[in-house]
Amino acid sequence: MSVATEAGAPVVVTPSGPVRGRVHADGGVVEFLGLRYAQAERFGAPVPEPAWDDVRDARNPGPQCPQLASRMDAIAGPSNADELGQDEDCLRLSVRAPADVRPDERLPVLMWIHGGAYVIGGVDLSWYDTARLVREGRVVAVGVGYRLGVLGWLRSPGVSPGNLGLADLAAALHWIHRHIAAFGGDPDAVTLVGESAGAHAIACLMGAPDLRPLFHRVVLQSGQLGLGLGTERSAARVAGYVDDALDGADPRTVGVDALLEAQRRAMVRHAGPGGINSSPAFTPVAGIAPLVGVSAADPWVAAAHSGHPMIIGTTLDEANTFVHIAPPLRRLRRRFPTAVGVGSRLATHRVFTWPAQRLATRAAAAGTTVSTYRFTWSAPDSDLGACHAIELPFLFGGREAWQEAPMLAGASWDDDVEPLGRSLRRWWLDFVTGRESAAQTPSSASASR
Template sequence: MTDVVLISSGQLRGERTADGLTVFRGVPFARAARFAPPEPVAPWDGVFDATRHGPISPQPPYRAGAVMGEPGSGLVQSEDCLNLTVTTPGTEGRRPVLVWIHGGAYTTGAGSLGFYDSAKLALEGDVVVVGVNYRLGALGYLRLDGVSPGNLGLLDQIAALRWVAAEIAAFGGDPRRVTVFGQSAGAHSIACLMAAPAARGLFHRAILQSPPLGLKPAGARTASRIARYFTAALRADPRTAPVEEILAAQQAAIVRAAGPGGLYSVPPFCPTAAGPLPGPGRWLPSAAEAARDVDVIIGTTRDEMATFLTGKPGVVRLEALPVLRRGVEAVKKTTTHWVFERPSLRFADQLAEAGGRVFTYRFDWAAPDSVYGACHCVELPFLLGGETAWAGAPMLAGADWPEVEALGELLRASWLSFARTGSPEAAGSWPPHTPGSPAGVRWSGPARSPRPSTTP
């Protein structure tokens, strides 16, 4: 069964699912030439078939596959990738809207991956959920004079939010109650969006899951260095080179930037301190200026860096030496603290000091047989996707899916309550953050989570 809606560009046909939801896939929200800002979509004649996923941004193999499992196949890659997925319980009424911005180190991922299926959120919360595809890697974040201004992926996200503001009512959503939520690079993107004047007023609440806020937008010098790595590997005009050559040069730049052993895993293709972002040093202070207008949840996982370091060849060699094993674990904990936990809590302090309502958490649950612990990405199966999508995830080794679902029901209830009311207390007590305090709640298991935190 299908449903048809009318938006400003024309008619869209979505697919009615067995559980009563309607899903509109591959919906174009903008168009863009290579290295050009997004522009509005031209109207179409007839009915656009939105029953199949649209293309995703060209990208290398999935970066976190060793931890999350492989995302599956079947999604076409194309530079014509500015599309989104809308999942709605019905096209009548005005429901809260959640907009998902996926992670993947600004290089991989898509809002349309099976990992990010939003059916449970839409059903349990009676909300409309939007998953966004945006440009990645060099195509989205290369900053090269005379070729690309940088931050194109961020401009794509702003274009998607403008589309939501203009069109979501046709899908039963309320454009005055928009919550953006994202993980990793997606959460980092949300902090950037909070700092970008062009995004002000396009969302009203924000959930930042594991944002690497210790990584600032790249300055001009760093962006120029990455551009040199890229052009040295490409040896052709980036504006006309085949996309396969673009990806190969991108990977060469990533490897070169990562250094010996690949231990420096900071994404080289990422937002830069240029339009639409403020200049260097003004990123998070500018984001905090939105505190009174945007309610925020922000949190991290206990063992973030395990995703990036556990199993790395260089790390494995070090861990093989008993005298160094304890030091390696200390490095993982210290890096987790400085890249993820500490800057997230400092940002929460800034928001609270500016008069905002902000809630903090730490996700401590870990699967019994996983070597990754409570790693980066481990909370995702509790919010999005289903048992089939996550069946091959090493980070869930030994976990019973009913246990995942039990904790997931509580976590989703909190996210949904926040989207609806601005308070995440549906699953238990969760006081607002006060400056200088540790994470507000710890998520560790269905019998104990969320629970107030009293220790750092």
């Protein structure tokens, strides 16, 4: 990375033009935030951002994709979501790198894809600050935002082709391939790391032969692989719900608030009576680019044969998160705690654990290097157990961002989170950098309290 300084701020000259970043608050890391990697009209394909001449400011986080209110604060604690705002101009990414990268250095690249059931989340949420990963692993980290909900996943011929969120991630991969060397990264050493929908999206990208050469390793954390992919039939049904909710308004031109309300109503109808249908309304659809040739009947065959070395795993009590944030399920748990507990364990196995094990087994049988884990740690004063997303505070290690998380209730940051977090980050980072050994990446690992 060739860095100049302008008024104390780092400036990097990329193939598209110069960008001005800032030094991370914790020091030792430079960051370039809210970089636009592509542009897209509503329901249009992403196109590369045109080149520029003047120094472009990259000191402020980019906006989130427009989305409905999230309930994840009840699990993860408060975030900076309100400060980030929302905008359809959301095809942004953020790059962090060691401040002392030499001009001739090419560091491994970690690309983070956030979760949120394909309907919520954002790249610059305070939860996902990658600075510790950059410092401890000497890597370049790229967090990527993509279109969510109706904007990213509506499949309605004549309106939206579907799978636009995957098209966005593909555009980000192409941007990284072309630009990351300017920040000190190696475009031939890119590891995709994602949690929940982020992991599910990575499994989709693994199934697209044209995209496979753009990344080299994968870490799949708690992907909801058991929910599979949407079909033309399910996508058409959801599109019909959206049309009904819009009552004749054109989704291509209606205001974004009206579009989000249509999304909300479509999700409610899709969930059915009591909200018991757990499959997402807005999701990747099998057979639609870049998933051409991928079958909804057995969607992860292509991923298993992609050849990418893999870490894959789940938490012990994944479904507890969804019981906790869904009001109907919380009410049901108060009346029938034993039955809901059994149902939660069954859902964890069907949606998360068993499909992850199956993908790992298939990939290993195909000759791929695979490491698996189960995260079993739980906080002493939390009834959430080792719930969905519990490993994220340990991975990112941001005390300020995570210390109020209800899922960590009663835990000591210094005695519980820090020691296990250092171990978890070391495992992930040794994998990203190619430094792993048989002792450090066993075929099965359990992180427990």
